[in-house]
Amino acid sequence: MADESTLPxxxxxxxxxxxxxxxxxxxxxxxxEIAEHAIALADAEGLEAASLAAVASRLGLTTMSLYRYVDSRDDLRAVMVDVAMGPLTLTRRSWRRRLEEWAHADFAQLMAHPWILDVHDPEPPVGPNMLAWTDAGMGVLLDAGLDPQTASSSLLAVDGLARHSAQIVRQYSVSGADAAWANRLREVVDADRLPALHAVLTAGALEDEDGLETDLDVGLGLLLDGIAARLER
Amino acid sequence: MADESTLPxxxxxxxxxxxxxxxxxxxxxxxxEIAEHAIALADAEGLEAASLAAVASRLGLTTMSLYRYVDSRDDLRAVMVDVAMGPLTLTRRSWRRRLEEWAHADFAQLMAHPWILDVHDPEPPVGPNMLAWTDAGMGVLLDAGLDPQTASSSLLAVDGLARHSAQIVRQYSVSGADAAWANRLREVVDADRLPALHAVLTAGALEDEDGLETDLDVGLGLLLDGIAARLER
DNA sequence: GGTCATTGTGTAGGTCATAAACAGAATGTA
DNA sequence: TACATTCTGTTTATGACCTACACAATGACC
Incomplete structure (x- = not known):
């Protein structure tokens, strides 16, 4: 059989x-179908819960049978990410509005499936949905008039911001809920050794739930202003 | 014994x-010492290679003895990250210069120890070095005149950018080296379905090694411009 | 009707994290 | 000095995980 594909x-x-x-x-x-069940498990109990054995059992199959559909655990995870991110449709407004849409949709998917942040393929994603997201984002920035290199860098910055924001929100909501993390910090943060952090903490900047949710918008505002400035140049 | 600490x-x-x-x-x-050996293993062969068994064996100890120093694998990983990030010293220049230093130092540590990106504690880091980094970054932005909330959001954006840039550079250098990834993309990217991505690829924006290394600087420039604009307001 | 690629399964091995019980070492106390 | 306490590293054991391999059943094609 002539299998020249390099894709898993x-x-x-x-x-x-x-x-x-x-x-x-x-x-x-x-x-x-495998991806959907795996996603359901990961949504409910985290990425580790979506083991090959658990997914197979949910489907009424043996663990080994999954290898007829997927090459390895990493392959399964790449599939999970691609399916969980889903398709993306942008409106036809200004580049700024569309890039905001892109970032918010990205962030929303990451909040809906936080375990995506735990998947670290050593290679860049090549699933159809992931590439469609990249294409859509690149399209916005190229339409706006950026050169390919800058467009690529800028989209990377937006994606990085969305992902990191989601990561932070998740960490603070998990640990902030029962205040265990706040206690840990108080155990250790002292106004002399860590003055700036102490100031931010006493200002309550990190404990404000709404504050966390607007981190993305603040950072996005900074980036979009920077892009706009570069376009006018 | 009165052990009220909530820290692992x-x-x-x-x-x-x-x-x-x-x-x-x-x-x-x-x-x-445990952290140093674990870091050496992770640097050489990735995070998974730094298992409790492997680290213990390097030290001439049994696996279980590590539990006298560390509560769990997650605890070990938190320790590894804190030690690997190391201390940070900033010069005394303008806020802009200092924040650039902060971002480049962050990026440099992530490139030196890429497995840091694979560590996802469900709770925010509370090690001494990690908090020192946060304090230093916050200090720069507070000195510059930002309010605590905006300072926090901005530092988060910078950190997100540095981390995501490092992640992308790693993915593209691993897969770009043997061109396997490029072949995969060509197998699948077609100018009709993914026009923008196709354009960027043919422009060679993603294959240029130097291009990857300047992603951070481009994004950083955007963010710093945005912060500067906010300060003048 | 036979060939044979493909599917699901059973088995088996290796790695991993971690719990529990124990023997020895160093410190403090009587 | 003798004993009690507490901390160390080890041994042993358990259960979960990924995955290589061999096998029997299936069904499309010649």
Whole structure:
């Protein structure tokens, strides 16, 4: 068989759909279905809960049968991320509005599926949805008039901001809820050794729930202003 | 014994140093030493290689003995991150220069120890070095005249940018080196379905090594401009 | 009707984190 | 000095995880 594809089995299936006209028994499930169950597990109990064994058991299959659909755990995770991010549609407004939409949609997906932040493929994602997101973001910035290199760097900054904001919100909501983290900090932060941090803490900047949710918008505002300035140059 | 600390054993040891005047046998090693060996393993072969068993074996100890120094694997990882980030010293120049220093130092540490990006504590870091970094960054922005809330959001944006840039550089250098990733993309990116991405790819924006290294500076420029504009307001 | 690629399964091995119980060492106290 | 206490490192054991391999059943194609 002439298999020159360098894509792992799972991700390849996301692009090409179920292969047709094959011999042997019909598959009883699909990469999409596997991904959905894995996502449900990860949403409920974190990425570690979406083990091959757990996913297979949810589907009424054995662990090993999943390897007929996915090359490895990493492949499964790449598939999960691509499916969880889903498709993206932007309106047709100004570049600034569209980039805000892009960032907010990114952030929203990360908040809906926080375990995405725990998936660290050593290679860049190549699933259809992930590339569609990249394409959409690049499209906005190229339309705005940026050169490809700057557009790429700028989109990277926006994505980095969205991801890091989601990460921080998650950390503070997990640990802020029962105030364990606040106690830890008080155990250790002292006004002499860490004056600036102490000042920010007493100002309550980190404990304000709404404050956390606007981190993204503040940072986004800074970035968009910077991009606008570069466009006028 | 009155142990009211909420900090895990390993991180607490980073703050207080080795406890003195204790009974029982002298410890044969220390949290710092453990961290150094774990870091060496992670630097060489990735975070997964720094398992408790591997670290213990490097020290000539059994796996279980590490639990005398560290509460859990997560605790060990928090310690590793804090030690690997190390201390930070900033010069005394303008806020803009100092924030650039902060971001470049952050980025440099992440490039030296890329596995830091793979560590996802569910709670925010509370080690001495991590908090010193935060304090230093906050200090720059507060000195510049930002209010605590905006300072916090801005530092978060800078950190997010540095981390995401490091992540991207790592992904592209791992996969770009043998061009496997480029082949995967060509297998799938088509000028009709993903026009903007196709344009950026043919412009070579993603393959240029120097381009990757300046992503941080481009994004940083955008953010600093945005902060400067906010200060003049 | 036979060939054979493909599917799900059973087995088995290796790694990992971590709990529990124990023997020895160093300190403090009587 | 003798004993009690407390901390050390170890041994042993458990359960979860990923995955390589061999096998039997399936069904499309020649």
């Amino acid at each position: 089995r799972g991700v390849r299936a996301l692009w090409h759909g179920p292969e047709t006209g094959r011999r042997g028994p019909k598959p009883t499930t699909s990469v999409q | 054993r390993g991180v607490r040891a980073l703050w207080h140093g080795p406890e003195t005047g204790r009974r029982g046998p002298k410890p044969t090693t220390s949290v710092q």
